Amino acid sequence: METNKKKEFINDNIIYKKTLSISGIIYLAVAIAIFFGNTLIQGDNTSLKMAMMIAGSVFAIVGLVKLMAGKKKIIYKANGCPMKRCDLYFDNHEMHRLQQSLENKQFDVLPKLKPAEGNKAGIKLNLFISEDKKYASAQVLQFIPFDYEPVSAPISFYDEDVVALTQAIPNGK
16 A cells, blocks of 8 residues: 655655754743743732633644744755755646756756646646755655646756756746
8 A cells, every 4th residue: 555655756865854942942942931930929819821822822832833844854865964845836748858967967948838827737746846956856746636747767967057947947945
């Protein structure tokens, strides 16, 4: 039986790291401060104590959710450089031209391809580009009802090819 894992970007050069959420830690610290402040209040001011308990609980829940969810970073395994993800959408009829331009490293074709119109996103190009422009990975996916399925294996680019690819990307992403 097939599992429901993402089929895109099975690439040995890219790793996903989960980092600790600083905002989650801050929310938890505020919640602890509110709960501690609540113990310092004396007297019959029950509405203030109740409001502080509710606020502390909200901050604690938000902090825990942010800590559990964390932040995913995409890293180029060879040098540990962070990567940016860029998704481009094209018309269904452009699949062959898109694949040929990537395989032949003819990146000047990318801006000339017909983009997807409205919600007719038939072809998706997933790009991961390292911030130091030393490595990039590209994969073409096609929309088959309810999900994008890989059409090609991930293609890796290095050094000057990465620079040429980033210059050819529409909107300069």
